[in-house]
Amino acid sequence: MPELGKDTSGTTSGATEASSWVGPSTRSVSRGESILEVRDLVKHYPLTQGIIRKKQVGAVKAVDGVSFDLGRGETLGIVGESGCGKSTVAKMLVQLEKPTSGAIRYKGEDITELSGRALKAVRRNIQMVFQDPYTSLNPRMTVGDIIGEPYEIHPEVAPKGDRRRKVQELLDVVGLNPEYINRYPHQFSGGQRQRIGIARGLALNPEIIVADEPVSALDVSVQAQVINLLEKLQQEFNLSYLFIAHDLSIVRHISDRVGVMYLGRVVEIGTDAEIYEHPTHPYTQALLSAVPVPDPTARDHRERIILSGDVPSPANPPSGCRFRTRCWKAQERCAQEVPLLAVPAVFRDADSPAAHDSACHFAEERVVVPR
Amino acid sequence: MLLEVRDLHVEFKTRDGVAKAVNGVNYSVDEGETLAVLGESGSGKSVTAQAVMGILDMPPGRIPQGEIFFQGKDLLKLKEDQRRKIRGAEMAMIFQDALSSLNPVLSVGEQLGEMFVVHRGMSKKDSRAKAVELMDRVRIPAAKERVGQYPHQFSGGMRQRIMIAMALALEPKLIIADEPTTALDVTVQAQVMDLLAELQRELNMGLILITHDLGVVADVADKIAVMYAGRIVETAPVKEIYANPAHPYTKGLLESIPRLDQKGQELYAIKGLPPNLLNIPPGCAFNPRCPMAQDICRSKVPPLFDVAEGRQSACHFWKETLDA
Numbered sequence: 001m002p003e004l005g006k007d008t009s010g011t012t013s014g015a016t017e018a019s020s021w022v023g024p025s026t027r028s029v030s031r032g033e034s035i036l037e038v039r040d041l042v043k044h045y046p047l048t049q050g051i052i053r054k055k056q057v058g059a060v061k062a063v064d065g066v067s068f069d070l071g072r073g074e075t076l077g078i079v080g081e082s083g084c085g086k087s088t089v090a091k092m093l094v095q096l097e098k099p100t101s102g103a104i105r106y107k108g109e110d111i112t113e114l115s116g117r118a119l120k121a122v123r124r125n126i127q128m129v130f131q132d133p134y135t136s137l138n139p140r141m142t143v144g145d146i147i148g149e150p151y152e153i154h155p156e157v158a159p160k161g162d163r164r165r166k167v168q169e170l171l172d173v174v175g176l177n178p179e180y181i182n183r184y185p186h187q188f189s190g191g192q193r194q195r196i197g198i199a200r201g202l203a204l205n206p207e208i209i210v211a212d213e214p215v216s217a218l219d220v221s222v223q224a225q226v227i228n229l230l231e232k233l234q235q236e237f238n239l240s241y242l243f244i245a246h247d248l249s250i251v252r253h254i255s256d257r258v259g260v261m262y263l264g265r266v267v268e269i270g271t272d273a274e275i276y277e278h279p280t281h282p283y284t285q286a287l288l289s290a291v292p293v294p295d296p297t298a299r300d301h302r303e304r305i306i307l308s309g310d311v312p313s314p315a316n317p318p319s320g321c322r323f324r325t326r327c328w329k330a331q332e333r334c335a336q337e338v339p340l341l342a343v344p345a346v347f348r349d350a351d352s353p354a355a356h357d358s359a360c361h362f363a364e365e366r367v368v369v370p371r
Numbered sequence: 372m373l374l375e376v377r378d379l380h381v382e383f384k385t386r387d388g389v390a391k392a393v394n395g396v397n398y399s400v401d402e403g404e405t406l407a408v409l410g411e412s413g414s415g416k417s418v419t420a421q422a423v424m425g426i427l428d429m430p431p432g433r434i435p436q437g438e439i440f441f442q443g444k445d446l447l448k449l450k451e452d453q454r455r456k457i458r459g460a461e462m463a464m465i466f467q468d469a470l471s472s473l474n475p476v477l478s479v480g481e482q483l484g485e486m487f488v489v490h491r492g493m494s495k496k497d498s499r500a501k502a503v504e505l506m507d508r509v510r511i512p513a514a515k516e517r518v519g520q521y522p523h524q525f526s527g528g529m530r531q532r533i534m535i536a537m538a539l540a541l542e543p544k545l546i547i548a549d550e551p552t553t554a555l556d557v558t559v560q561a562q563v564m565d566l567l568a569e570l571q572r573e574l575n576m577g578l579i580l581i582t583h584d585l586g587v588v589a590d591v592a593d594k595i596a597v598m599y600a601g602r603i604v605e606t607a608p609v610k611e612i613y614a615n616p617a618h619p620y621t622k623g624l625l626e627s628i629p630r631l632d633q634k635g636q637e638l639y640a641i642k643g644l645p646p647n648l649l650n651i652p653p654g655c656a657f658n659p660r661c662p663m664a665q666d667i668c669r670s671k672v673p674p675l676f677d678v679a680e681g682r683q684s685a686c687h688f689w690k691e692t693l694d695a
Binding site: 081082189191219220221222223224225227228231246248249250252253254272273276286287288290291292293294295296297298299304306307308310311369370 | 411412526527528529556557558559560561562564565583584585586587588589590592609610613614623624625627628629630631632634637638639640641642644645
């Protein structure tokens with residue numbers, strides 16, 4: 001509370017200029033151009049043995065060669081099961097984890113090589129919204145302190161006297177009553193807390209928001225509210241989203257393009273229609289066919305691909321194609337040769353939605369989502 | 372009828388007052404039938420199930436009113452030692468989080484075998500053989516080798532299979548599964564639901580499936596009861612409720628979920644929040660969030676109106692909702 005008092009005194013004195021909190025002047029890249037390019041991103045966590053002299057005996061290959069582009073104003077959805085590396089990718093994008101190798105280019109500049117002031121400047125533009133609104137907000141800070149904290153680190157965005165007003169504007173933008181500024185997180189419901197998390201992500205006028213499972217902790221009726229809010233904010237501020245989730249229905253709803261990850265790699269990537277209506281990778285097909293559809297009339301004529309077994313350990317992934325141990329199409333070649341993420345040869349000259357990047361030697365189109 | 376819950380009320384004493392978690396629930400399940408109880412957190416769906424199983428913490432919980440008939444006997448009138456004989460043997464429960472429901476310091480074989488030692492007076496050695504048999508039944512590979520392993524050595528899907536094996540051990544008549552696949556990945560979720568449905572058919576058990584996932588319900592349930600603020604607001608055969616809901620809450624839920632097979636526009640969002648159970652709104656509990664609410668909704672609690680054969684809706688305006 002005392003800190004907020006400090007803010008208040010400043011606000012009342014001199015916040016007169018009417019400049020909106022949105023939109024840094026540096027936004028010049030035109031729509032359609034990619035704002036973020038990820039190339040061959042790798043993250044290995046070492047496995048060590050011994051207490052005194054730690055000897056590396058292996059590595060958990062959490063992310064092992066991931067590449068994608070994110071366009072301005074675009075939403076790229078990343079789906080995959082637990083352990084596929086999607087959250088690790090998110091952490092590397094916001095530089096919470098340092099990649100083992102690979103590049104993350106933000107407007108052409110590799111941010112993995114930046115440090116100090118330059119890194120700080122980039123971080124301002126790439127912000128994160130976390131999954132669990134119960135643990136990602138400090139219970140001993142007021143909402144005003146939580147949303148205003150980014151300004152402590154980046155004072156150039158909001159001069160001290162202006163902060164309280166900006167926080168209140170942010171609360172209004174995410175659909176919360178600006179008068180709640182002095183309340184604590186426990187006084188809010190899950191959906192409201194996630195709004196607070198989103199407001200904090202927006203505080204520094206970022207261009208890119210990395211959202212890691214932002215609605216999976218919320219009740220069904222509240223999920224829709226938060227998704228609608230995210231879509232509204234994207235249009236209003238021309239944000240680019242990297243939207244990570246395991247719920248394929250939600251990802252389809254919000255995404256322009258979708259990437260499917262399995263065991264540290266992207267196996268298939270394309271527009272939402274390409275992935276959902278014309279999947280060519282067997283893993284995508286199995287994943288889509290396993291999603292329960294809220295339509296009891298569909299259950300009788302729906303084709304289901306039930307995979308056997310579990311995801312192998314990322315410390316010791318299968319050779320060649322990583323999906324081959326669970327794949328019904330696997331052949332000798334799959335164990336020998338790593339399939340590249342590219343348009344499969346069979347579709348190369350085809351003018352069809354099936355002609356999108358898919359890392360499978362035996363890619364073929366199969367419709368698994370009833371239309 | 373295998374199980375019949377009649378006018379069940381459950382409340383919890385808290386520091387801030389009495390939380391009315393369940394306010395007059397009626398439902399029934401027959402042998403071989405699957406009832407899905409759908410609701411959001413705080414709707415009372417799990418508390419009802421806990422009352423049926425007899426595993427409510429009392430106090431702070433209290434059942435001021437209601438009857439639970441299981442195979443003709445009112446469970447609430449039985450003594451604790453009689454209930455204990457029923458629990459596990461006649462009815463069993465599968466929980467959401469297998470890792471925290473299994474004992475980490477006992478091997479899965481010991482935990483599975485314990486059922487036979489306690490309820491059937493079997494020797495340890497025989498119970499171990501039974502445990503292997505059960506693990507085979509829920510299709511855990513290499514059951515013989517893995518029976519001595521501990522829960523942390525199994526994957527999430529395998530742990531949930533062990534939970535299912537444990538529930539099935541004594542071939543109960545009724546299984547209550549509380550969000551059995553929520554913690555699992557999609558592909559594993561499909562494996563586990565398939566297994567559960569198959570075993571249910573095989574043993575002709577009644578199944579109460581508690582979930583918030585409208586997709587899972589559509590896949591496996593025969594009938595459905597939608598709960599809101601401790602009451603059933605709509606109950607119907609599963610096909611009819613999805614095609615034409617008779618309660619605005621059900622309708623709102625169905626419209627608010629994105630669909631895998633459709634790329635929609637803006638989602639319909641039910642405004643506001645579920646009510647605080649310490650202070651449930653008068654009249655229909657859903658009225659502050661309902662687009663159709665009128666004066667009568669704020670003053671009079673709607674009873675369950677008969678909408679059609681086997682269908683009921685607790686809405687004063689069920690006709691208008693159906694027609695809309």
